[in-house]
Amino acid sequence: MIGKPAALEVSNLRVCYGDTEVLHDVDVTIDPGEIYGLLGPNGAGKTTLIRTICGRVRPARGRIRIAGRETGAEMFRQIGLVPQEIALYPHLTIRENLQVFGRLAGLSSRETETAIDDVSEAANLRARMSDRVDILSGGWKRRANIAAAILHLPALLILDEPMVGVDLEARNGLQSVIQKLSGLGMGILLVTHDLYQAEILCTKVGLMHDGTISPQGYPRELLEEAFQDKGEILLEFGTSPSAAHQHLLRQLGFTPNGGPLSWSLIGDRSPSDLAADLVRASLAPKEVRYRKPNLETLFMRHSQRIGLRMGEDAA
Amino acid sequence: MILAMIRVMTLGLLRDRGALILAFVLPPAIFLIFASIFAATTSDRPQLNIAIAQPGTSPVSLRLEDALRGEPSLRVLDPTRSSRADVARLVENGVADAGIVIGPDPEDDQAPAITVLVEPSKLMAGAMLSGQVQSIVARRLPDLVLSRAAAGVEAAVGGFTPEQAARLSAVVEALSREGRNDGMKGGPGLLETVTVGQSQGADATITYYAGAVAILFLLFSALQNAATLIEERKSGILDRIAAGPAGTDVVIIGKFIFLALLGVIQVALIFAIAALAYDVEVAARIGPWLLTTVAAALASSGLALAVVTVCTTRQQAQTVSTFVVLICSAIGGSMVPRFMMPEWLQHLGRFTPNTWAIEAYYGVLWRGEALSDVLPEIVCLLTMAVAGAVFAIAVSRLRLRF
Numbered sequence: 001m002i003g004k005p006a007a008l009e010v011s012n013l014r015v016c017y018g019d020t021e022v023l024h025d026v027d028v029t030i031d032p033g034e035i036y037g038l039l040g041p042n043g044a045g046k047t048t049l050i051r052t053i054c055g056r057v058r059p060a061r062g063r064i065r066i067a068g069r070e071t072g073a074e075m076f077r078q079i080g081l082v083p084q085e086i087a088l089y090p091h092l093t094i095r096e097n098l099q100v101f102g103r104l105a106g107l108s109s110r111e112t113e114t115a116i117d118d119v120s121e122a123a124n125l126r127a128r129m130s131d132r133v134d135i136l137s138g139g140w141k142r143r144a145n146i147a148a149a150i151l152h153l154p155a156l157l158i159l160d161e162p163m164v165g166v167d168l169e170a171r172n173g174l175q176s177v178i179q180k181l182s183g184l185g186m187g188i189l190l191v192t193h194d195l196y197q198a199e200i201l202c203t204k205v206g207l208m209h210d211g212t213i214s215p216q217g218y219p220r221e222l223l224e225e226a227f228q229d230k231g232e233i234l235l236e237f238g239t240s241p242s243a244a245h246q247h248l249l250r251q252l253g254f255t256p257n258g259g260p261l262s263w264s265l266i267g268d269r270s271p272s273d274l275a276a277d278l279v280r281a282s283l284a285p286k287e288v289r290y291r292k293p294n295l296e297t298l299f300m301r302h303s304q305r306i307g308l309r310m311g312e313d314a315a
Numbered sequence: 316m317i318l319a320m321i322r323v324m325t326l327g328l329l330r331d332r333g334a335l336i337l338a339f340v341l342p343p344a345i346f347l348i349f350a351s352i353f354a355a356t357t358s359d360r361p362q363l364n365i366a367i368a369q370p371g372t373s374p375v376s377l378r379l380e381d382a383l384r385g386e387p388s389l390r391v392l393d394p395t396r397s398s399r400a401d402v403a404r405l406v407e408n409g410v411a412d413a414g415i416v417i418g419p420d421p422e423d424d425q426a427p428a429i430t431v432l433v434e435p436s437k438l439m440a441g442a443m444l445s446g447q448v449q450s451i452v453a454r455r456l457p458d459l460v461l462s463r464a465a466a467g468v469e470a471a472v473g474g475f476t477p478e479q480a481a482r483l484s485a486v487v488e489a490l491s492r493e494g495r496n497d498g499m500k501g502g503p504g505l506l507e508t509v510t511v512g513q514s515q516g517a518d519a520t521i522t523y524y525a526g527a528v529a530i531l532f533l534l535f536s537a538l539q540n541a542a543t544l545i546e547e548r549k550s551g552i553l554d555r556i557a558a559g560p561a562g563t564d565v566v567i568i569g570k571f572i573f574l575a576l577l578g579v580i581q582v583a584l585i586f587a588i589a590a591l592a593y594d595v596e597v598a599a600r601i602g603p604w605l606l607t608t609v610a611a612a613l614a615s616s617g618l619a620l621a622v623v624t625v626c627t628t629r630q631q632a633q634t635v636s637t638f639v640v641l642i643c644s645a646i647g648g649s650m651v652p653r654f655m656m657p658e659w660l661q662h663l664g665r666f667t668p669n670t671w672a673i674e675a676y677y678g679v680l681w682r683g684e685a686l687s688d689v690l691p692e693i694v695c696l697l698t699m700a701v702a703g704a705v706f707a708i709a710v711s712r713l714r715l716r717f
Binding site: 056074079082104105106148149158 | 549550551552554555556557558559560561565715716
């Protein structure tokens, strides 16, 4: 991808609805082949950011470049949008849907047919191209939903919660499709609440809250910066600890992990020392786990710091 | 448990302002409109547009014209025409609902004093006008009634004696002066009704209602099919298209054209039946008919898209569509001819495609008008079409921002 312009370059973006500023100085860069996970609670500004990128909302300030283009129809030709809903005509077959969206993406009939062959392969749709969308299962619909957005090989693919309501097998299939598209050089903006999914798929992540994105970067770098080589100890309780016990847990350095039943401690204490402390405090968790801090840990900590309830939204 | 469901429905209604309006404002609004229409049609004082011809200048004929012009239930068009042909033309081309030709000598009992000219699709207007004119003459010109009756009696009995003739003249003069009537009615032969306009195989009423039903159905069909736009909005299809180079304008324009094409086919079927079963002459006037149909279908598409773009849910669109079809059809003449409506409703009807489509169809198929004659109606329909489509595009663009 060397020499290719960034799939998406948003700099210093400010968006206002009337007198209310909803996006403040947002900066995002997605290189070709990169999967950027945009995380954040509802109302953080994710949808407004997508709408602004798609040209539906005019920014008060800032710059948006897609594949090196800043304005005009050619810029929008570089976008493929996969909405959260199944944005397909249910009474048409997959092939017919792709034909419609290919033409709407500005392809000729011949280009559309060639593109349909390519994307049906990339999205593993070949077996059911002649089936009507309304009889397909969730996974097939989701893959067809993605296929309809990539017919014109956009430089930037925006996926808005692409895996909502699909089972594990379908989810794995979708993940492999997204990785395949990234391998084709598309920059992918993946909007998700699923931190686990983001960790598996994304090369870069950003937490959006109150109209800004912070922190953002490569997951490994973010984790190293936040935790160095510390571990995370997780306590799971069957019933909510008493107020006294919760006070004690806080004294030991634990913080609630999305509720009073789950507590987390990040540090370099050895598990045996900690076990002794728990016994002394008469605390009997149902489960004690030790793990390397991950994105969930990072964003949970960040959410607590900024007073958001990320856990509820992620659920 | 049942109460819980009732509560859900009640809260749903109370929290949906659109549904509230439809539930509580729509019924009385529709009642008011229909009451106005039907009250006017069954009233004893329908307001008809009347053209008058006054070939003669006798004192009685001038008094008769004054009496007609002074009648509040008639809207007499200016100026008074000098020939019957002029009035017939105004009636034929729909400018006047009916015409009145005052005889040169109304007192001559050998000829009708008044001739009512009526067009076949407005026979009801002729009947209503005849009744009104007889009543006016009986009230305002009783001397005319008496003198015509006396002439008949005189002929029947072989003449009056000088004394009888003098007494009769005195009474006629007194009635003429006082302008009052003590129970005398206009006698036979005072008034005749003549149908004007070309006669052909088809019935004028069938021709009228072929156009009236065609535009009603066009509206109904376009509104039903345009509602798919709401599903496309809900399913994110519009979001997807809006993000691409095409933008949502193509969706609106594509639907606009499709709905119009579908409408043309549906109307063609209606007129095919009218031609085959009722001899409505479509084939002979296929050019102007097609242009009228295309314009009416485009106007319906534009209106349908404009309505649907402002609706948020399919349910809302269905209710509003029913309302729009009912109102447009009622005040536009698809249910009751507009000449039978009060004046304010006739004016309001001009904002509906029904009025112009019906007028154009009738002009083309019954009056045999040329394309240039129905051009104003077609221009009105096309203006509605463009206005509706532009409005739909603007609202659709605006919706994408929120």
